[in-house]
Amino acid sequence: MLLPLDAWHRKKGGRMVEFAGYMMPVQYEGIMAEHLWTRESAGLFDVSHMGQIYISGENVEAALEAALPIDLSTLKTGSVRYSLLLDEEGGILDDLMVTCWSTGFYLVVNGATKWDDIGTLRELLPDDVTLNHLDENALLALQGPKAFAALERHVEGETPLSALTFMKGASFKLGGVDAWISRSGYTGEDGFEIAIPGEAAAQVADLLCSEPEVKPIGLGARDSLRLEAGLPLYGHDMNPDIDPVSANLVFGINKRRRSEGGFPGAEHILGVLAQGASKLRIGLTLEGRMAAREGAVVMLGDQQVGVVTSGGFSPSLQHPIAMAYVDAAHAADGTALEIEMRGKRLPAKVVPMPFVPHRYHR
Secondary structure (H helix, E strand, C coil): CCCCCHHHHHHCCCEEEEECCEEEEEECCCHHHHHHHHHHCEEEEECCCCEEEEEEECCHHHHHHHHCCCCHHHCCCCEEEEEEEECCCCCEEEEEEEEEECCEEEEEECHHHHHHHHHHHHHHCCCCEEEEECCCEEEEEEECCCHHHHHHCCEECCCCHHHCCCCEEEEEEECCEEEEEECCCCCCCCEEEEEEEHHHHHHHHHHHHCCCCEEECCHHHHHHHHHHCCCCCECCCECCCCCCCCCCCHHHCCHHHHHHCCCCCHHHHHHHHHHCCCEEEEEEEECCCCCCCCCCEEEECCEEEEEEEEEEEECCCCEEEEEEEEEHHHCCCCCEEEEEECCEEEEEEEECCCCCCCCCCC
């Protein structure tokens, strides 16, 4: 399937690969250069493959709370919150962002799971609640320390762009195009996610890339940036066999819901919270230049204690980093472990995440 910016990416020299059923740009100039540009300036990412969903109707707040482990009573209009879609056993079906709009709730879900998510939500939500898949929308992410300066030149709205702090959003005109803009993203940098009509995507992308601070950035650098930020990726660091406690994502289950329950998988998850998880998602730094890749086993002596779920060479730190699930007994910061790669044992150490400090505008 083609996304609104398919021809735009090709014209810009994007190297296209299949991802989540779509052709997407993995890189333009090169992953290392694009990664460092985003850290130093501003990168424009096309994330239009993500699912955009609008949920509204009578008693929508209660209905959505029965489907997600979120406390919507504390979510103010224009605010964004991270949450999780869970199965009845407490496994993670997806992670998602929920925004409170004045008339309902706007959700952004992962591209590879959006059709299953829509089906699951339709089953969980009552008939008097309407779910609209905003499949004609595009979604852009402008990320990096100079993203605000580049974007501010082109937006108009009742709310000044400067009023948006991390996880807040508002409606704007962007180059004359209606846009919902939130101060959010998945790179660890300050930045914005921009929802616009698909037919205006090329116009808006051209407008933003006309600014000297902005370059188009591919999926390769998006992955290395989110890894440095210690952010898990669905399908790699999360899946239905992993619960939120093991994934260190308990913050996605709001405090009231942790005490009250009443969401899919609550009984299992509250039990794990009380007893402690048997395995945990941790960060690892490696010596040398060889990166650990997904599926590599984590060893303590002759004992396998875990498995790598994401790994790569960190352009910012200039050494390999990885995320893994290991037995909780070996998850403490500073623990010395080894990773098996290509018949070699790579020394690794458990470290706190993020690997590179977040620079969100709070």
